[in-house]
Amino acid sequence: MPEIHVAKIAQFPDGERRIVKHDDREIGVFHWEGQFYAYENLCLHQGGPACEGVMMHRVEDMLGPDRTWLGQRFSKDMHFVCPWHGYEYDLKTGACVGDRSLKLKRFDVVRRGEDIYVVAG
Numbered sequence: 001m002p003e004i005h006v007a008k009i010a011q012f013p014d015g016e017r018r019i020v021k022h023d024d025r026e027i028g029v030f031h032w033e034g035q036f037y038a039y040e041n042l043c044l045h046q047g048g049p050a051c052e053g054v055m056m057h058r059v060e061d062m063l064g065p066d067r068t069w070l071g072q073r074f075s076k077d078m079h080f081v082c083p084w085h086g087y088e089y090d091l092k093t094g095a096c097v098g099d100r101s102l103k104l105k106r107f108d109v110v111r112r113g114e115d116i117y118v119v120a121g
């Protein structure tokens with residue numbers, strides 16, 4: 001399977017992303033907390049560039065012991081949001097937050113020396 005060069009690791013800091021192209025396909029590669037994640041840049045809703053959307057921590061409700069709503073806070077989970085209509089995806093799994101049975105197509109990422117590649121299979 002072809003390996004597509006993404007970046008020199010020194011030029012791809014944690015917290016950033018890159019979009020690479022292979023044939024007719026775009027792949028979003030994320031560097032997050034020391035790991036790399038890659039997904040097809042094709043939203044499951046209507047084909048928008050999901051991997052180019054804003055990255056934000058998941059918002060979660062806080063509930064009291066009696067299940068009274070106490071407000072909201074940001075969790076440690078990182079999401080990215082499709083810029084077209086707001087479908088939200090879990091950065092570590094590619095799952096759509098609204099329906100976790102739906103997942104973006106995932107690609108393997110390999111490090112060879114000082115370079116990062118995505119396996120476009």
Ligand code: FES
Binds near residue numbers: 046047049082083
């Ligand atoms: S195309 Fe991504 S939310 Fe609609």
